[in-house]
Amino acid sequence: MSEKKTWRVAFIGTGMVVQWSHIPSFRRLEGVEAVAVCDVNEERVRSVAKDTGIPQAFTDYREMLEKVQPDITVVATPNIFHKPMTLAALEAGSHVLCEKPLALTYADAKEMMDFAAQKGKVLTVGTHYRYSAPMQAAKAHVDAGFFGEIYAARTVWQRRAGIPGYGSWFTNRDLAGGGSLLDIGVHALDRVLYLMGYPEAVSVTGVSYDKLGKLGVGLGGWGLDISKPGEGVRYDVDDLTWAFVRFANGVSLIFQVAWASHLPEQFFAELYGTKGGANVTNREGVDLYTVLNGQQAHIETNVPVDKVSSYAHLIENFVARLNGDALVDIITPEQALSSVRIVDGIMRSAALGCEVKLDD
Numbered sequence: 001m002s003e004k005k006t007w008r009v010a011f012i013g014t015g016m017v018v019q020w021s022h023i024p025s026f027r028r029l030e031g032v033e034a035v036a037v038c039d040v041n042e043e044r045v046r047s048v049a050k051d052t053g054i055p056q057a058f059t060d061y062r063e064m065l066e067k068v069q070p071d072i073t074v075v076a077t078p079n080i081f082h083k084p085m086t087l088a089a090l091e092a093g094s095h096v097l098c099e100k101p102l103a104l105t106y107a108d109a110k111e112m113m114d115f116a117a118q119k120g121k122v123l124t125v126g127t128h129y130r131y132s133a134p135m136q137a138a139k140a141h142v143d144a145g146f147f148g149e150i151y152a153a154r155t156v157w158q159r160r161a162g163i164p165g166y167g168s169w170f171t172n173r174d175l176a177g178g179g180s181l182l183d184i185g186v187h188a189l190d191r192v193l194y195l196m197g198y199p200e201a202v203s204v205t206g207v208s209y210d211k212l213g214k215l216g217v218g219l220g221g222w223g224l225d226i227s228k229p230g231e232g233v234r235y236d237v238d239d240l241t242w243a244f245v246r247f248a249n250g251v252s253l254i255f256q257v258a259w260a261s262h263l264p265e266q267f268f269a270e271l272y273g274t275k276g277g278a279n280v281t282n283r284e285g286v287d288l289y290t291v292l293n294g295q296q297a298h299i300e301t302n303v304p305v306d307k308v309s310s311y312a313h314l315i316e317n318f319v320a321r322l323n324g325d326a327l328v329d330i331i332t333p334e335q336a337l338s339s340v341r342i343v344d345g346i347m348r349s350a351a352l353g354c355e356v357k358l359d360d
């Protein structure tokens with residue numbers, strides 16, 4: 001009997017997502033060994049290595065890749081580094097889980113995916129919401145044809161006070177590339193595209209604002225290295241982005257994200273179909289709407305509470321794919337690129353102040 005492979009995993013970046021999601025999610029799996037961590041913050045990388053018992057710690061990712069030769073590399077650093085670190089890890093012979101956003105432009109994301117294909121490696125991205133219980137519940141109704149033809153959709157993730165990492169890389173355009181769009185927007189878009197079947201987008205109109213962050217209003221949530229509002233804090237990314245997307249099949253999408261607003265929190269995806277509609281929130285289950293025997297019906301479905309996080313499911317699916325399970329629901333390169341193409345269009349449209357055609 002052939003012995004099952006053990007996947008040796010290394011992590012570039014030891015910030016919040018690696019500590020909270022990646023390390024525990026890999027460690028719950030059989031046949032995976034966390035072998036090394038790397039961070040430019042020496043104190044942090046040493047303390048994460050000590051607390052988790054990961055044997056090797058580095059401050060230079062190229063040195064780590066060369067010395068450790070990991071089978072899997074996780075890239076979870078400020079967004080600007082995703083591309084060079086992913087390319088270096090692929091070159092070193094790793095499969096890669098790169099955090100979202102995969103890249104800051106469509107051209108960069110395409111180059112990364114093409115390089116992964118050339119190297120025969122799997123490159124996937126941390127857009128994990130498709131694996132959440134409500135999304136899986138909604139997808140089952142899509143696949144069963146409950147909605148008929150889905151002709152329009154809306155995705156909204158709006159926070160009241162959730163500007164992450166104020167004054168850190170998160171709010172610095174040179175390091176993050178953008179704000180709410182590249183952070184929660186990437187998730188909001190990918191989850192609705194998953195339900196819509198990733199249709200081909202043809203044009204985008206986007207608008208972005210940075211009003212509240214500049215005033216030091218709406219701070220909260222995620223991120224290390226946070227500053228207090230005041231002199232010298234850099235804030236030059238969007239904290240609200242809206243967009244309207246048209247697809248080749250005639251479907252349209254309204255997209256609204258905000259890190260901060262003087263309005264209540266909202267988190268949902270809506271599907272508009274010829275036979276039914278849905279509102280997918282973070283409730284375990286879906287709100288479905290249709291007409292039953294001539295009467296308007298609202299059906300609240302419930303699914304068992306999922307004790308495993310959507311992030312852990314993403315990592316489980318990634319490793320299953322490496323183990324040769326062809327049936328797993330891993331985000332494909334085409335799906336990842338289709339999301340990035342729209343985000344790239346939203347950024348260009350917001351900068352230009354007009355609609356852009358996505359005819360690459």
Ligand SMILES: NC(=O)c1ccc[n+]([C@@H]2O[C@H](COP(=O)([O-])OP(=O)(O)OC[C@H]3O[C@@H](n4cnc5c(N)ncnc54)[C@H](O)[C@@H]3O)[C@@H](O)[C@H]2O)c1
Pocket residue numbers: 012013014015016017018038039040041044059061075076077078079081099100101126127128165168183222223224225
């Ligand atoms: N998928 C998700 O739901 C999710 C959630 C949170 C964050 N993220 C993504 O993960 C990435 C990291 O986010 P975070 O919240 O952990 O940020 P963080 O600020 O907590 O951590 C980033 C870490 O990267 C380190 N770093 C910076 N430059 C480096 C370099 N050149 N080499 C090695 N390490 C370097 C920093 O010192 C820091 O420890 C971001 O791209 C973010 O968008 C994804």
